[in-house]
């Protein structure tokens with residue numbers, strides 16, 4: 001019998017995940033399907049019961065359920081327990097096991113481009129759910145130090161405590177405080193949601209060193225103002241879609257236990273823009 005997969009969240013209409021996974025199934029001639037399934041906030045429990053009834057083989061979890069979904073897991077992979085949020089679930093005869101592929105997805109472009117993280121000085125803008133997976137990634141790859149800048153300093157402080165617990169040296173600043181200090185960093189990441197609605201970049205990039213790695217995890221639009229301004233300064237760019245692709249590839253490998261067809265998935269994703 002064919003296998004079935006889904007992404008659950010709300011809103012979910014514009015999710016690119018069905019395109020990416022269905023392209024992989026076509027490429028490998030797999031008898032599987034992947035759909036977007038809207039589950040509103042407050043209806044997660046019932047939604048999951050429904051997915052179990054149709055014997056779904058696995059699903060991705062996105063906003064607003066990534067943290068609440070932890071409650072409904074029977075088994076928790078380490079990737080998931082460290083971050084405290086789940087984005088990929090395997091259903092094994094009603095036993096749900098949770099994984100978090102955002103961290104590997106985030107790190108994937110560094111590996112592909114052979115960009116070294118160990119000993120790098122990092123500036124991270126944002127302190128939400130995605131930023132937490134990113135901090136775990138930088139800790140794993142032994143970055144030298146991370147500066148976390150966020151609108152709400154209290155959230156940055158909390159994330160900084162998490163970084164320290166993982167053995168990563170860390171400090172916090174407000175976004176205003178970092179203007180004029182960009183030459184101090186090797187890698188700058190935007191993990192705020194600024195850009196999604198075509199907002200201006202949260203920083204001006206004044207004084208950026210050429211070749212500094214600038215990574216925007218916002219993937220829609222592809223060329224955010226943050227990316228455009230960094231390009232003008234001749235930065236090395238990593239796009240948000242590269243993380244999205246990386247997390248999908250990792251989820252595919254967890255579900256299907258084989259290498260994912262990266263290029264077919266990338267073509268499908270880029271066709272969605």
Ligand SMILES: NC(=O)c1ccc[n+]([C@@H]2O[C@H](COP(=O)([O-])OP(=O)(O)OC[C@H]3O[C@@H](n4cnc5c(N)ncnc54)[C@H](OP(=O)(O)O)[C@@H]3O)[C@@H](O)[C@H]2O)c1
Nearest residue numbers: 126127128129130131151152155191192193217240243244
């Ligand atoms: N490429 C990928 O695969 C991928 C994966 C995950 C997420 N994302 C994207 O990453 C972004 C963040 O996701 P998330 O799940 O971490 O969201 P989240 O938990 O809601 O966190 C949002 C972050 O953005 C900040 N922020 C929001 N609006 C702001 C504004 N107007 N000015 C300054 N700061 C603002 C928040 O600051 P406060 O703490 O002050 O509220 C917080 O740090 C989203 O755009 C999402 O689409 C991409």
